[in-house]
Amino acid sequence: MRNKVTIHTLHEKMSRRQPLTMLTCYDYPTALVEEKAGIDVILVGDSLGMTVLGYSSTLPVTMDVMVTHAQAVRRGAPGAFLIGDMPYMSYQADLGDAIRNAGRFMAEAGCDAVKLEGGSNVVEVVEALTRATIPVMGHLGLTPQSLAMLGGFKAQGRDAATALAVIDDAQLLEEAGAVAILLEAIPPEVAGIIVDRASIPIISIGSGPHCHGQLLIVHDMLGFFEAFTPKFVKKYADLNSAILTAFQGYMKDVETGAFPEPRHCYTMREGESDRLKKMLAEREPEGQPAR
Numbered sequence: 001m002r003n004k005v006t007i008h009t010l011h012e013k014m015s016r017r018q019p020l021t022m023l024t025c026y027d028y029p030t031a032l033v034e035e036k037a038g039i040d041v042i043l044v045g046d047s048l049g050m051t052v053l054g055y056s057s058t059l060p061v062t063m064d065v066m067v068t069h070a071q072a073v074r075r076g077a078p079g080a081f082l083i084g085d086m087p088y089m090s091y092q093a094d095l096g097d098a099i100r101n102a103g104r105f106m107a108e109a110g111c112d113a114v115k116l117e118g119g120s121n122v123v124e125v126v127e128a129l130t131r132a133t134i135p136v137m138g139h140l141g142l143t144p145q146s147l148a149m150l151g152g153f154k155a156q157g158r159d160a161a162t163a164l165a166v167i168d169d170a171q172l173l174e175e176a177g178a179v180a181i182l183l184e185a186i187p188p189e190v191a192g193i194i195v196d197r198a199s200i201p202i203i204s205i206g207s208g209p210h211c212h213g214q215l216l217i218v219h220d221m222l223g224f225f226e227a228f229t230p231k232f233v234k235k236y237a238d239l240n241s242a243i244l245t246a247f248q249g250y251m252k253d254v255e256t257g258a259f260p261e262p263r264h265c266y267t268m269r270e271g272e273s274d275r276l277k278k279m280l281a282e283r284e285p286e287g288q289p290a291r
Contacts (some may be wrong), residue, residue: 005040005137007179008110010201013016013040013212014228020213021202023221026069031076043115043215044070046087049145049158050227051219055213058144061087070109083137084111088145089117094126095128102134113179117143117257119169123176130177137291138173140166141207142185155206157186170194170202182215185232206232 003009013020014015020139022041025027026048034042047060048069070084084105090181091098105111113135116122141156157163167190170181180201188208195202195210204211216233219225223238268276 001105002035002038002079004079007081009074009079010040010180020201020203022213022215024048024051024215024218025073025077026218028072029074031073031080034218035066035077035079039077041083041213041215042073042077043083044109045113045217046085046116047217051217051225058264059088063087063090067104068106069110070111081113082109082110082212083113083115086116091122091125092291095125097285099128099132099134102129102136103132107133113137115139115182117145120172123172126176126178127172132269136177136285137177137203138170138181139184140169140173140181140186141183141267146192155185155187157190162189163190166190167197171197174198174200183211185230206230210276 012019013146016102020040021038022044023034023039024042024047026044027040031042032148044066046066047059048062048065049055052069053061053065053067057059066084067248068083074082084102085107086102090101102114107208115137116125117139118125119138121142122138124183126138129136157166164185166183169291170183173181178200180203181194181198182203183194183206185206188210191202191207192210193202193210201212203213203215204217205217217225220229220233223235224242226240229235250259
C-alpha cells in the first residue's frame with residue numbers, strides 16, 4: 001500500500017519539477033494495475049461512453065453511469081488521486097444541480113476532485129463547487145462535450161486570438177478556485193505560457209512537454225480502442241491483437257476438442273464413481289436398462 005496521493009502531493013511533486021502521471025480508468029481490474037504501477041492521478045473520464053459503452057461521443061453518458069464506474073475504480077485504486085468527470089448537462093444548467101452531482105462523486109465514489117469542461121462560461125460553477133469544498137480540475141482546449149460548437153475533434157489555440165482566449169480562460173479558472181487544469185490538443189508553446197503563469201498543476205493531453213504532467217486515455221495507449229487514434233497518442237501495447245489471438249486460439253481448441261483437457265476437469269474421489277453407478281442401478285426398475 002502506498003501513501004494516499006493528495007492535492008498536496010501533486011503540488012510537492014510540481015515544486016520539485018517531478019512530472020505527474022495521469023491515466024483514465026473505468027473499471028476495477030484496470031484500476032488494480034494502475035494502482036500497482038503507482039499512477040499519480042486517475043481520471044474516470046466520460047470518454048468511457050466511447051471506449052467502453054460504444055457511443056459515438058461522450059454526450060449520452062449519465063451521472064449514474066459515471067458514479068458506478070468511479071466507485072469501481074476507487075475500490076481498485078485507493079491510493080491514487082481520483083477525479084470524476086462531470087458528464088454532459090450535469091453542471092451546465094443549474095448551480096444547485098452542479099453541486100449535487102459533483103457531491104455524488106465525492107460522497108458515493110470517494111473521489112478527490114471533479115473535472116468539468118469550459119473556461120469563462122463555467123467560472124461561476126467552479127466558484128460554487130469550491131465554496132462547497134469540492135476540488136475542481138478545469139479542462140480547456142479540445143473539449144469533447146462541445147464538439148458541436150468546435151466542429152469536431154480539432155486542435156485548439158492554433159492562432160494568436162484563440163491561443164490568447166485559452167490563456168485567459170486558464171487564468172480565470174485558477175482565480176475561480178480550480179486546483180488543476182487539463183489542456184487538451186493545444187500547441188506546446190501556448191501550454192508553456194499557461195504553465196509559466198500558473199501556480200496549480202497543469203496537465204497535458206496532447207498539449208506538449210511543458211506541462212506539469214501528462215494524461216492519456218488508457219484504451220488508446222494500450223491499443224485497445226481502434227475507432228480512431230489521436231495524433232498525440234503513443235501506444236505502449238497492442239492489446240487488441242493479443243486478445244484476438246487468444247480468442248481465436250480458444251475457438252480452435254473448443255472446435256477441435258483440444259479444450260478442455262483432463263487437467264481442466266474436477267475428478268470424483270477414489271471409488272465414488274463406482275458407488276454412483278451402483279446407486280443409479282439400484283434406482284432403475286428391474287429389467288429396465290439405465291438410460
